[in-house]
Amino acid sequence: MNINEVQRMVDKDGIIFLSYGGFLSQALISSMTEALEKEAEYNDISMSDSNNIFTVFIELSQNMMNYSKAANVNDASFRPQGLILVSKSVEGNYNIHSQNIISLQDKEKIEPKLLEVQSLDREGIKARYRELRKSGQHTHGKGGGIGFYEIAKRCDLLEYEFNQINEDKFYFYLKITINIDKKETK
């Protein structure tokens, strides 16, 4: 591996940080959140936009952490690893990307939620979020719960892909965009 290639990629794509191949732990997530706080402070990002970035980052990384904890430990292909990456576009908007391996069964649980949040406008997402929070169902297990609705409430664009690895396994890629309003005076 040539570290300069990684450096070029980091510079070219505005990557702020990434974590791959290791265990995502709560300690690591909170340290990365702290690094994001510094990043937001350094770039003078409004509190509203910053909190949206932190919340989305936490939601995605804790999702991956919880998913890997719940995965079948006897199945080496579900190693507790994932890729989480925060990058900044030339326009100064933030992207949070996550990718991990999930089963077909979980894909079938997640996909309807993602389709739903994509089909709703902001008010619709907020209404659905409150409805689901109230009903209290599906909030504890893996597979998102109200997490995807929390993310959708806080971002400008949610994109996802499932890429099949074999009969039962998929790469689940999620890309979240948070636009930073430079003229924000709030």
Next chain:
Amino acid sequence: MENLKLEATKYTPEISLESSGVISMVGKSYPENTFEFYSPIIEWVEAYFDGSAADTTVVNMEILYFNSSSSKLFFDFFDLLEEASANHTIEINWIYDEENESALEAGQDFIEDFEALKINLVKK
């Protein structure tokens, strides 16, 4: 009833439960296991309202940002307060920074979801 106090960590708020009638949570909330983390808090509050609750209970919530399971937990906590408010006087201050739009929005949602509770939005 003994007071309960938890110091803030990088991912949990400072929590102070005083039997004199003041409950405060200040900071960030994204524990690894939200329900486990908050269960002693919920138990304390339940025992407090079952027994020696003060004439008026003031709840100060000042949460900077939180994950979705904390959001659910706070909902359950408010649900518990609403139930207790049938027999107790409870006042809730949802404290937010004026620049923190999502914290304000979260407070407004709780006001709409818990009509029986007196929730004040308090700008810092």
